[in-house]
Amino acid sequence: MPDKHVAVLYGGFSSERPVSLSSGEACAAGLERAGYKVTRVDVDRNLSQTLHELKPDVCFNALHGPFGEDGTVQGLLEFMEIPYTHSGVLASALAMDKEQAKIVAKSKGIPVAEAKVLNRHDFKSTHPIQPPYVVKPVAEGSSFGVVMVKEGQSHPPQIITSDEWTYGDRVMAERFVYGRELTCAVMGNVALGVTEIFAEGSSFYDFDAKYKKGGSKHQCPAKILPNIYQKIQTLALKAHSAIGCRGVSRSDFRYDDRFSENGEIIWLEVNTQPGMTETSLVPELAQHAGHSFEELVSWMVEDASCSR
Numbered sequence: 179m180p181d182k183h184v185a186v187l188y189g190g191f192s193s194e195r196p197v198s199l200s201s202g203e204a205c206a207a208g209l210e211r212a213g214y215k216v217t218r219v220d221v222d223r224n225l226s227q228t229l230h231e232l233k234p235d236v237c238f239n240a241l242h243g244p245f246g247e248d249g250t251v252q253g254l255l256e257f258m259e260i261p262y263t264h265s266g267v268l269a270s271a272l273a274m275d276k277e278q279a280k281i282v283a284k285s286k287g288i289p290v291a292e293a294k295v296l297n298r299h300d301f302k303s304t305h306p307i308q309p310p311y312v313v314k315p316v317a318e319g320s321s322f323g324v325v326m327v328k329e330g331q332s333h334p335p336q337i338i339t340s341d342e343w344t345y346g347d348r349v350m351a352e353r354f355v356y357g358r359e360l361t362c363a364v365m366g367n368v369a370l371g372v373t374e375i376f377a378e379g380s381s382f383y384d385f386d387a388k389y390k391k392g393g394s395k396h397q398c399p400a401k402i403l404p405n406i407y408q409k410i411q412t413l414a415l416k417a418h419s420a421i422g423c424r425g426v427s428r429s430d431f432r433y434d435d436r437f438s439e440n441g442e443i444i445w446l447e448v449n450t451q452p453g454m455t456e457t458s459l460v461p462e463l464a465q466h467a468g469h470s471f472e473e474l475v476s477w478m479v480e481d482a483s484c485s486r
Contacts, residue, residue, distance in 0.1 A: 180214045184479055185234035187251065189220035192243030193322050193344070201454040202240035205475050208456075209238065212472040214479065221246065229258060236482045237262040238475070240454060244317060247451045248274035256484055263478045265450040266486030269422035273450045276316050276350055279421060286420040288413055288445045291432075293352035298343060301334040310354035313338060315345035326354070355444045357434030360400055362414035363452070363463040364427050365474075366481065369411035369418075370463040374400035398462050403439055410443065417448045424486045425478055428452040428460055 186209070188202020189195055199220075206216045217232055219225070221241060229237070237260050241247060249271035255262045265273065273279050277295045284290050294306050295316060305311070309331050315323040323345035325335045337343060359375040374397040400407065414429040421427075428449045435441035452460045456471050464474045 180212065180476070180479075182235040182479065183215045183217070183233075184209055184236050184238050185217050185219050185229065185232055186238045186240055187219050187221050187225075187246070188240040190241045190243070190246045191222070192241075192245055192247075193318065194243035194247075197453060198240055198242045198246065201242065201458070202238075204455040204471075205238055205240050208471050208475040209479065212476045214476075221251070225251070226254060226258065229255075229260060234260065236260070236479050238479060238482075239264050239451060242451055242453075243322075244274070248317065252486075259484060261482040261484055262486070263482045264425045264486075265421075265423045265427065269424065269486075270450050273421050273423065273427075273448050274317050276314060276447060277348075279447060282420050283417055283445055286416060288417055288420070289443060291353040291355050291444050291446075293350050295348060295350045298338045298347050298349045301338045301349075303333055305331075305334055306351040307353065312352050312354050314350045314352060316348040316350055318345050323349075327351075355432040355434060355442070355446075356436060357432045357441065358402075360402070360410055360431045360433050361459055362410050362429055362431070363460045364414055364418040364423070364429070365464065365467075365469075365477070366425070367415070369415040370460075371398060371466045372400045372402070372407050372410045373398040373459055373463060374402070375459075396459065396462060398466050402433070402435075406433065406435075406440070406443070413443070413445055414448075417445060421448055421450075423448060423450055424483075425481050426452070426460060426474075 186202050186206040188198045206218050209216050237255055239262050249267040252267045252270050280290045309327050310329045311327050313325040360372055362372045363370040376395045417429045418427045430446040432444045461471050
């Protein structure tokens with residue numbers, strides 16, 4: 179039986195708190211079934227004091243979004259010399275910044291969609307790029323703040339400049355890529371399978387499609403041509419390496435096969451801390467590769483380190 183004391187960090191105070199609570203509880207329960215001593219830590223501003231008192235052997239980072247996924251908590255754990263799961267400071271910060279991640283990915287030959295980053299207050303009466311396009315906060319996850327601008331729409335979405343917008347001032351206008359939603363996980367230095375995602379009742383894989391019951395369906399493995407399947411795996415592994423990810427990551431893609439079977443493959447982003455409930459995409463892909471949920475979370479704990 180493992181003799182490590184694992185502090186599962188979850189919750190936090192980003193807009194992705196509910197997602198993190200679900201991921202963290204699933205991981206904590208899985209680690210307990212695997213025999214680890216587990217302490218659940220709902221992260222607040224007193225995290226350093228809490229960890230100083232707990233003295234865990236490892237922190238399992240189940241946080242999502244700003245402060246937990248962007249290199250901030252990783253820096254704290256480095257300072258405290260507590261080994262932790264997932265990616266390190268630099269890779270976490272880089273992956274969370276969609277603009278910088280795209281620059282790095284493109285430099286390594288990974289196909290990305292054309293995009294323009296600007297201040298949200300610069301969204302006036304004219305479109306920053308030709309519709310259709312997608313507006314995204316530069317540093318958010320779980321599709322928070324994503325707005326679709328359809329072809330023929332006369333002006334940019336007004337929500338972007340309104341007081342209701344809570345996702346920061348830097349936003350990205352990115353060319354809308356038609357096609358199928360595909361995702362591929364990387365575990366260590368191995369690309370797992372490819373899943374196709376079908377959003378039910380939504381035009382794209384938004385928050386409801388990701389997290390509400392019946393919001394989406396997963397086809398694992400994806401029913402695509404073998405050469406496309408392998409290319410997605412190769413690109414996911416290349417993105418994992420280019421960004422400097424460690425542990426587990428998941429890359430998302432669009433695949434437009436409307437006019438050709440080979441079509442267009444576009445890399446959207448890499449998630450350094452993807453959702454980890456037992457029905458999430460990464461555990462599904464790990465299961466397909468022969469790893470139970472308990473084996474997956476145990477591997478992540480044993481892979482934990484500082485200086486990642």
